[in-house]
Amino acid sequence: MTLEIISKSNRSVSQLDLYLTCGERYRLRYIDGHNEPPAAWLFQGTEFHGVAEDWELNNRTESAEWMTSEYERRYLSAVENAKREWPELWKWQRAPKQRTEDDIVSRLERGQTQLRAYHDHALSSDWRILRDDRLPRGVGLEVAFELEFNEVILRGFIDQVRVQANGEITADDLKTGAKKPESPVQLAVYAAALREIYGLNVHRGSYYMAKDGKAGKLLNVSHPIEQLEAWFTMLNRGILAGVFLPKPGSHCTMCGMKPWCSYQKPELFFT
Numbered sequence: 466m467t468l469e470i471i472s473k474s475n476r477s478v479s480q481l482d483l484y485l486t487c488g489e490r491y492r493l494r495y496i497d498g499h500n501e502p503p504a505a506w507l508f509q510g511t512e513f514h515g516v517a518e519d520w521e522l523n524n525r526t527e528s529a530e531w532m533t534s535e536y537e538r539r540y541l542s543a544v545e546n547a548k549r550e551w552p553e554l555w556k557w558q559r560a561p562k563q564r565t566e567d568d569i570v571s572r573l574e575r576g577q578t579q580l581r582a583y584h585d586h587a588l589s590s591d592w593r594i595l596r597d598d599r600l601p602r603g604v605g606l607e608v609a610f611e612l613e614f615n616e617v618i619l620r621g622f623i624d625q626v627r628v629q630a631n632g633e634i635t636a637d638d639l640k641t642g643a644k645k646p647e648s649p650v651q652l653a654v655y656a657a658a659l660r661e662i663y664g665l666n667v668h669r670g671s672y673y674m675a676k677d678g679k680a681g682k683l684l685n686v687s688h689p690i691e692q693l694e695a696w697f698t699m700l701n702r703g704i705l706a707g708v709f710l711p712k713p714g715s716h717c718t719m720c721g722m723k724p725w726c727s728y729q730k731p732e733l734f735f736t
């Protein structure tokens with residue numbers, strides 16, 4: 466099949482992740498435009514990132530207590546906002562065999578534990594957030610990037626750009642979920658963006674798993690830009706060609722698209 470590329474498509478690492486996890490889930494979210502119900506873990510992740518970023522921006526001067534109380538305030542406010550839009554809590558995504566009310570409380574406590582661990586880990590480690598005028602805001606936090614390829618514009622934000630004790634600059638991502646990413650592609654994209662756009666010599670990166678509270682292993686992410694372009698071009702062509710194969714598995718248990726999934730409910734296929 467020949468595809469006529471009329472304009473470049475906007476793509477992201479999270480789109481690639483979702484597409485590889487399940488094509489049907491990608492279709493329901495990005496093509497059909499269904500909104501996944503809220504989940505306490507989403508607020509946990511967002512507010513953890515926000516508080517950790519502010520703490521780093523403030524040069525780590527605030528206490529662990531400040532982090533946990535700030536997190537509590539932001540998290541509960543996000544939950545209240547979501548309740549206004551989705552008042553029926555039983556419709557929320559949640560951990561299996563758990564009531565949403567209990568999930569909300571447990572994610573509040575988990576986020577606070579994770580922030581205390583991040584605080585202690587950062588202060589006892591010898592890496593620092595990079596301060597460099599080549600970066601937007603001059604600091605390696607939530608660094609925006611845009612890589613323009615032939616068919617695709619790849620956009621995103623890099624959680625952290627760090628300087629290790631030996632002066633090496635690394636691309637680092639904070640994860641608040643339980644599962645460690647199986648592939649370093651996300652870090653490879655970040656490293657390439659830091660090299661191509663900001664002229665920084667970055668070839669390694671890590672996933673910081675907040676549940677463990679310790680430095681992630683530094684991975685080699687020197688993937689050539691051409692390789693990344695090829696992968697995102699394939700993603701783009703699959704989407705434009707309407708290739709959305711369902712990929713059922715254990716992840717279906719936590720899938721917010723299940724109510725509309727034509728694999729789970731074949732009668733929906735023709736609707």
Ligand code: SF4
Pocket residue numbers: 487488489490711712713714716717720721722723726727728729
């Ligand atoms: S329920 Fe499973 S097969 Fe259906 S969209 Fe979700 S992940 Fe895919």
